[in-house]
Amino acid sequence: MSESQCLVGVTFDEASLGRGSPDQEHERAVAVYDLVERNHFALPGHDGGPYLAHLALVERRLVFEIKGADGAPVVTHHLSLTPLRRIIKDYGLVCESYYAAIRAATPAQIEAIDMGRRGLHDEAAHMLVERLASKVEIDHDTARRLFTLIYALHWKG
Numbered sequence: 776m777s778e779s780q781c782l783v784g785v786t787f788d789e790a791s792l793g794r795g796s797p798d799q800e801h802e803r804a805v806a807v808y809d810l811v812e813r814n815h816f817a818l819p820g821h822d823g824g825p826y827l828a829h830l831a832l833v834e835r836r837l838v839f840e841i842k843g844a845d846g847a848p849v850v851t852h853h854l855s856l857t858p859l860r861r862i863i864k865d866y867g868l869v870c871e872s873y874y875a876a877i878r879a880a881t882p883a884q885i886e887a888i889d890m891g892r893r894g895l896h897d898e899a900a901h902m903l904v905e906r907l908a909s910k911v912e913i914d915h916d917t918a919r920r921l922f923t924l925i926y927a928l929h930w931k932g
Contacts (some may be wrong), residue, residue, distance in 0.1 A: 779824035780817035788831035806924040816913040
């Protein structure tokens with residue numbers, strides 16, 4: 776893995792993704808930080824990098840406008856979010872259960888809920904790796920962080 780095969784920044788199209796509440800903005804910022812801090816992101820057939828990603832939402836598709844670190848456009852990819860809809864919904868429900876359990880449940884109950892949460896996160900990561908395979912090469916950990924960002928973009932707070 777080359778040091779240049781990575782994302783060094785992520786920005787959002789405010790017109791389509793809007794700004795969120797302070798809690799939503801915090802979750803987005805944390806997700807971006809985690810993704811940028813450690814990732815593998817390569818474009819098949821492109822020797823460049825590192826990359827910047829500008830994200831927008833167009834007709835239920837997440838649009839990845841990929842640029843070189845200098846801001847020069849490289850490629851734009853559209854990712855339908857429809858296949859992820861069920862996982863996003865289920866992940867949200869499990870996260871709510873997890874945070875409620877932290878306040879009142881036993882450690883064993885919390886661990887069981889957390890295992891379910893991690894399982895959904897892994898399922899989403901696997902789906903992202905598969906769906907992006909011909910467009911963007913990412914590893915499993917990067918896909919997990921990307922799903923966290925996608926979820927943060929949907930999270931209502």
